[in-house]
Amino acid sequence: MSLKDIKFQLHAIDSTGARRGSFTTEHGTVETPAFMPVGTAGFVRSTLPRDVEESGAEVLLANTYHLGLEERLATVKRMGGLHLFMGWNKTILTDSGGFQVFSLPDKEITDEGVWFSYNDKDKEKKEEKKKKDRMFLNPERSMEIQRDLGADIVMAFDECVEYPATREYVAKSSDRTTAWAKRCRDFELQSHQFLFGIVQGGVYPDLRRKSAEEITAITFDGFAIGGVSVGEGYELMKNVTKNTTPFLPFDKPRYLMGVGLPEDILEAVGSGIDMFDCVIPTRYARQGTLFTRLGKLRIMDKASRKEKYPIDTHCDCYTCRTYSQMVLRYLFFTRDPLAETLATIHNLTFYQDLMRDIRDAVEQGIYKSFKAKWLDKYHKQS
Ligand SMILES: [Zn+2]
Incomplete structure (x- = not known):
């Protein structure tokens, strides 16, 4: 249990189901629905944090997968955490690393965790290439890294299933995500940190419902819909969101991970989603x-x-x-x-x-x- 309350308040609910709210962390209040720009290895590429703030963003997302490398994590820790490292004094959310790890071709998943080889298109690849060692991530390790990064909101470590996947595999994987969610909850984070659970279940409505019921039975400060934006397409994503939100608690923030284009956001807000993140605005910008x-x-x-x-x-x-x-x-x-x-x-x-x-x-x-x-x-x- 977090010592603090995220103070999620709903100020208005529209007849469509769209919600207007806010929540508060140690680094300020976030008005919702909110969009989180992505600072992959901490920073939003080629952009000053001052400019990100000026855009109106109140919360940033940083990737555990890229920041969790030994050398990088040590640098952030030496700086006293992500806020000081990045020069960003507003709210930060870190993902669990799951999304990136499970999209790698070369991985080995067990109930204990996942073995993988770090893969980065960056120039810094060389720095890590020297290390031939396989890396390991599991709920405890993901929580440990996120605790040390010191973000305000920490995401539970889940298995993000690729699309398409068989019903049988998705069912087994969702059970694993539930077991991992409990292990994340048991981990002691910093006192200012909030922890969000992630619902999986692929594109199968009954598995989404089962996952939502299991994950929301665990005490989390907010809930995310994961495993979307993995190539399933607009219609399926729309249906998954629509079919999952009714099983999420009314009084906690709801976060649709990795979404998306303006039209996707407009659709999901109508289904009662409060938070979004996506690389699209920044990636598209760099491509003109x-x-x-x-x-x-x-x-x-x-x-x-x-x-x-x-x-x-x-x-x-x-x-x-x-x-x-x-x-x-x-x-x-x-x-x-x-x-x-x-x-x-x-x-x-x-x-x-x-x-x-x-x-x-x-x-x-x-x-x-x-x-x-x-x-x-x-x-x-x-
Ligand atoms: Zn402009």
Whole structure:
């Protein structure tokens, strides 16, 4: 049990089921529905934490898989934890490492835990390549790493099942996730840390229900729907979310892991989801794909070549206030790292603006019409 209470409050519930709430950690209050940008190895790539904060983000996600390597973890610990290491004084959530580990081709899963070889596309690969040793992650080790990282919210270690998977395998794996969830709960974290449980069950509604009932029987501070956004597609993801949320406690934050595109978020909020994270806004930005209220814009396309307007005339981010599309396109073509930074600032702001508009609409009880109008505008020119 955490010594503290996450103080999750529901301020408004729309007729669609969308919820407007907030929760509080040692590093501040997070308004929900919330979107968490992803700082893979702590930092949101090519972007200053100051700019991330300016986008309106109140909570960041960092990956245990990338931060848990011996050398890196030692550096974070020496700095006194992730907040000081990153220069980010707001809420941080760390994932359990499960999602990355289970997506590796070369792994060995037992009830005790999982053996794997670390794989990173980064330059730092060389640093780790020297170590031929296989690595091991289990509930206790994941909790130990996350305790040392010191994030405000810690995720239970679960088995994230790939898609497609047989019903038989998903059933067995979900049982393992329940057993692991209990082991995570038994682990003593830092007193300021909250622990969220993760529901699995693949695309099988009855297994999702069983997993939700088992996981919510354990005392957690919030609950996540895991095993989505693994290639199952929009319709299945929508159904899994819709079929799982009714079995999650009403009075705890609900987090849909790894989702997603604006349209996915809009759909899931209507199913009663409070938290999201995804690499899409930052990854797309670095590839030159920008989100706008009129759909996605590919800055390398000819259309932006002589465009004196910013990416989105309704956006108040530093990039849109300062630069036209033609200048940003120029920076991409000259391969200036500034291009990625400016594009990331915009996409992060776009996502936070979307969340703020969602929160306002839920508060006003007009979520359904807001969503329809938003999507209509967004899809018209895409
Ligand atoms: Zn902008």
